[in-house]
Amino acid sequence: MDPMIVVDAVSRRYGDRTVVDGVSFAVPRGAITAVVGKSGSGKSTLLRMINRLVEPSAGRVLVGGRDVAEEPGPMLRRRIGYVIQGIGLFPHRTVFDNVATVPRLLGWPRQRVADRVGELLDLLGLPRSFGERYPSALSGGEQQRVGIARALAADPPVLLMDEPFGALDPLIRRKAQQDLLALRARLGTTVVIVTHDLDEALRLGDRIAVMEEGRLLQEGPPEELLRRPAHPAVAALMEGARRALRLLALVSVGDAAEPADPAAVGLAGRPRIDAEASLEEALSVLLWAGADSLAVDGPPGGPPREVTLRAILARARQE
Amino acid sequence: MGPAILRLVGWAALIAVLVAPQVLLPFIAPLAPAGAPVLYDRASLAALFAAHAAMVAGATVAAVLVAVPLAIVVTRPSGAAYQPLARLLVNLGQTVPPVAVLAITVPLVGFGVWPTCIALFAYGLLPVFEGALAGLRLVPEDVRDSAQGMGLTPGQVLVSAELPLALPQILSGIRVSAIVAMGTATIGSTVAAPGLGEVIIAGLLSDNAAFVAQGGGIVALAAVLMADALAVLERRAARP
Amino acid sequence: MTVPAAGTLPLPAARRGADALAAVLVALALCALCLGPFVSLKPNRIAEGEPLMLWSAVSGPAAAAVLGLLLAGLGALATFPKPAVRILAPASGLAAVFAGVIAASATLVPAGDKLARVSPDWGFWLAATCMALALTDSAARARPSPGLRVLAVAVTWLLVLAVLQAGLLDGLSVMREYAVRSEVFWREMARHVALALGSAAAAIALGLPIGLAIHARAGARDPVLAVLTAIQAIPSIALFGLLMAPLAWLAHAVPAVGALGVRGIGAAPAFIALTLYALLPIVAATVTGLAGVPPTAVDAARGAGMTRGQILRAVELPLAFAAVLSGVRVVLVQTIGLTTVAALIGGGGLGTFVFQGLGQTAIDLVLLGTLPIVAMAVTAGILLDAAAEGLRWTP
The missing domain is CATH 3.10.580.10 (CBS-domain)
Known part of the structure; x- marks a missing residue:
């Protein structure tokens, strides 16, 4: 089967600074690819080039076989879910209105929107009464789940996540990661998640992509990166001493x-x-x-x- | 570099105009009606500027001496009850137009400098008060806490911890107050207060735009330079 | 350490202060009435006024009633320090002194005499101010809802207009001045309102788009804000004056403009100057408001697939609204006051009376101009604050 996302020799330059340098990889349908790297490695910029929040300086991105450059940005993004660390819920809108954002942009009929919002709240383990509340009344973990519900509202085939669990405390983070795996199993969404936390990447990723200074050092299943690191930086990242435990x-x-x-x-x-x-x-x-x-x-x-x-x-x- | 050069040019221009007003001639000559004098000749611009600046300085200092202690009082636990009232009084100063304050105080204190200073004082209270209030409110609780924990008396806490931290906001309020006062002081000339307003009003009465430009221009330039100088002070105060 | 019985715990200092404040102000009002002249009676406009104490200005029973009401209020405040008392005591005291002035105006001015006039003297002013302050302070403490505040303002206006219409205050020197020039008064009032509201509206119409355009671009934002701040530094009479010549020339050179009524003097330069002065508060408020919109919300909105226009309408403007509204409030109050100076260049408005009163040292003429201006500025402030609170999206 064709991969869902193809990143083809993508680069991004700002003046004489190269933030992303000739990155290529593919994400199979329904897989989770975790992009790991230190801050400044270009991973967030790479992610944002998939839904064209940032335009590539070179190379192209294909989603579902189509070049993302072919359609207008806003249209493309209504088909791709996007979750960021700061979550970015609209503080002046209720939870219901927040989740309903993309379906309404797509012009769904009222009843369908209402049904879908209810479905998503259930899916993410939030009580339906939350729909009437405002984001400021919710805890960090609850807000985060609303953010994911919003991203999945229009049932997009692709979900992009940029450090989505970074603001949660460790206990909640584990639960949130498990929930994501359950969601993916249920919906079959293709996910690209950016994280600087290797444990999170190993836990979630079917494939892992390691970036450093804009370049993709290695990409593949976790076991391969653990057993056969292609670059000293990858080996260092996998923390040689704990490699065996990570494999287990x-x-x-x-x-x-x-x-x-x-x-x-x-x-x-x-x-x-x-x-x-x-x-x-x-x-x-x-x-x-x-x-x-x-x-x-x-x-x-x-x-x-x-x-x-x-x-x-x-x-x-x-x- | 840019702002520093502009600053230098501004100050140079102001001093030049006050010392040797003839430099203005080429710029404003076209504005004067035929046959009318181009440069204000009834008094020296420098003297008028000095009188103008003195009124502004005096009124602003008075406003600071009242508004800052007032703000201190209403941010203490014992004075918190009076905060709405203080705000009300200070707001009142700005709601009555300065012209009206002038007109009301003239029968009481006569013409000239005094009613003008009173009007400037009343109008200038609000910005300084609000600035001081905002600055004192912004002092983090931990700072007050640790200062008291170290054994400082409330008075020492105020002077050594709170006021220095509130200083940038206080200076910001003073800056607003002073700029407004510079412009408002021109109205004082309607009650014979000495100042650059005299030049502007003479221009309005005799239809001489050159006079209006001289008076207005010097006031505006001085106000901008003063605001800039106070802003520099403010930035220095904000960087401990 | 034993716990003190409930009811004997000392009130927190703030509450105690507030109760004492109202009582102190009412007591001060009482002193003012007893020590200072209540009104001054003048047989005509130019004669010397004869200061009269409260009991000389109104009948014995009336004076007793006024003083009695204040004393009762003071007593009530001392014994029942409750919020309701703190509002009612100064309110009734204020009503009492106003009734006193009405009574004085009726008693002292012989029927049919159109020249004699009564001016409130410092006894009245001090008492009324103290009680008005106490009333406003106590009312504000009760935290009335926006709707209630608007209602209070409306009721106050209706009361004042009713009293004026009934002619109860006709003996007052301010009203005498009004009586002589009532048509001119309304004409200038209309001009003042038109200038103030018109220039405020123009500033909003211009300032909002400017603020929108520059908020995201630091390269444009700083210079524009600097220019607008520099405009604020120009003294108002100078700006009015400087606009006169170009406008006169424009009216001359382009007949169509002149036909519109634009001339070198009068309303046109005043209007333009007032609009220019009002630009900075609006633009600054818009920029601040938009800067306060959480960037994560904007990023998420883009990521969700909203177009630039949709983001502006659905996310940025609603969240910036509160700041913009506070800018509108500043502009309205500022412009109402600043329009006073327009009279100096022939722009009309209530400032005309202020300047005339200044020239003639007739304080009542000054009051004829000042009181409506202050009333309008205060009303605008209260209404806009209520609107800002009422329209906010917080749950």
């Missing part, structure tokens, strides 16, 4: 579990771990318990399984 964090227990003797699995007092947990957590439990295997819980009705230290170590080893 990418794999769920369920994927590494092996069939086991039912009697052994059911033994009382045996340390257990849920199939949804990551191998990194499993390792931690194993070390704490001083055991060399854990019984695996779930999925319900499935065969008895266990995950062993040996299997975990095999996954963590350098290839």
